[in-house]
Amino acid sequence: MGYLTTDKKKITAKTFIKMKQEGEKIAMLTSYDFTTAGIVDAAGIDGILIGDSASNVMLGNSTTLPITIDDMIVFARAVARACHHCCVVCDMPFGSYQTSREDGIRNAVKIMKATGVDAVKMEGGVEIADTVKGIVNAGIPVMGHLGLTPQSIHQFGGYGLRAKEEAEAEKLLSDAKALEAAGVFGITLEKVPAALAKKVTESVHVPTIGIGAGNGCDGQILVYADALGMTNGFKPKFLRHFADMNSCMTKGVEEYVKCVKDCSFPSETESY
Known part of the structure; x- marks a missing residue:
């Protein structure tokens, strides 16, 4: 039947890889507080991401850029305390790993020690592969993130679909392979063409988690406030409201x- 019904043990990074191997889809949502995370975990979610989207959802910022590592630690600590079953992943915020490999390792260790989460997530491809490898070698599971990477929003100039052109699509595929080689246990694919996401999914041995990337990924993630119909005026094509x-x-x-x-x-x- 699958992990949600037959295996009540803690879901880990290794579980995600096994789920891909066995063809079981992975369901993830974001959460940022103890109460919400407890409900989401008890409902049978496979993974919770403390996304840097907390910058928007919880702090009212227009982008993810302003949120700090100390802000993320507060949210992540609360979520981790509530979760007994799912895999808990914390975003590394903008500026916490882009400056150097050493900063990335140091801040990943800081997050793990201060929060009790199971893994961290980082945006970028080959450019951060060496940092990812260093964090993995330090014993910390890492999830990658490709496609629309909100921490680079000013470089992109907006929140539009990524990798529509052949050159960017080829780079995304090579970035996915570079992240896999660096040791990630999964890769989030955000707002990329469904055909490309399916190709990436079939090209790597680690699971892909889609958001606006079609049904060919190994799993899906949404911001809980969007999925549960709490937000007004935000209804991109990829979003379905599962409650009001x-x-x-x-x-x-x-x-x-x-x-x-x-x-x-x-x-x-x-x-x-």
């Missing part, structure tokens, strides 16, 4: 306000 939490929460808050205003809350039975 915005409406549900709005109605709940409106009902709470009403009951406070008309003195029906708290009732006698709700009072000491």
